[in-house]
Amino acid sequence: MTRPADSEGDPETETAPTSEPAANAEYGSKPFKRSRSHFADRITADGRDGWPVEAGRYRLVASRACPWASRAVISRRLLGLEDALSLAIADPIQDDRSWRFTLDPGGRDPVLGIRFLSEAYDARESGYPGGVSVPAIVDVPSGKLVTNDFQQITLDLATEWTALHRPGAPDLYPEARRAEIDEVIADNYRDLNNGVYRAGFAAQQSEYEDAYHDVFRRLDLLSERLAQHRYLVGDTITEADIRLFTTLVRFDAVYHGHFKCNRFKLAEDPVLWSYTKDLYQTPGFGDTVDFHHIKQHYYRVHTGINPTGIVPLGPDLASWLTPHYREELGGRPFGDGTPPGPVPPSEEVPATGRP
């Protein structure tokens, strides 16, 4: 069965949010609209939606190409949930049945035994007409999708999965800072995280220009804010930094050219560049990033805006590892906690995707 492209792949098929805005209201009101996640059950400590937090029960399905899915991959690493919540990495190139496990032996996810993520969507709701998106969390025993609510997944990893966090895990969504974090992530989502997509998929010149201006106005504001502060909120890494990082790390490789967000490259803004390099070099961030998957996905899947499917060779990645000097601003990346340990060998990003 051919699956309809979801919001990220084909803006033509996008729908406006069908009900009330998401809890943290990251939705804008511009012509480009991202569809609301359809499956919004939550995995919680008390299991009130029928999905209690349980070690080994669920599988996170992600693509390393996807900024929304990559947020969950980073949170899982920072919180030390690797043993509790296993990880499936989809092929960065979708076919007409969407995300597939062609990177795995026999083209099947070794834990779920399925070839396409859509099989888990179908197990949950037969005949589901919407797009198949990552991140997705699947219940391993039943093979059913639990949630594809990318906004809520990371918040729940931070606040509901605490019993399974590693010793020394940071508090990524500290209670006392939630209002400020929510405000920052809503502004960043509207203008930047989703703004680059509005620019890239604009069907009209004016739509593109509005999005372009939103993107760079927000980058200017962020550059100003981050000149004095090592992190976005408080002096430690929070959910706000994770959400910003997954957009910034893609900026020069795909958004600058492919999405025409080209007033400047990130590497030309000393503050934003050193902020992003700082996070990239922090355990749990850069060790999840696969630039090969990122470029393959954007340039080969979005044939509407890159009809030849040619994938550019640049930018040169070597500078991701150069000094950032952000420690001079102070800050305690993990607060009272500690950095995560090494990446499990089975989850290491191949050399093709790293500097």
Ligand SMILES: N[C@@H](CCC(=O)N[C@@H](CS)C(=O)NCC(=O)O)C(=O)O
């Ligand atoms: N639209 C998703 C947000 C996540 C998302 O857009 N993911 C993209 C990848 S970056 C996706 O899986 N798109 C499906 C497709 O391209 O077919 C949702 O509503 O939960």
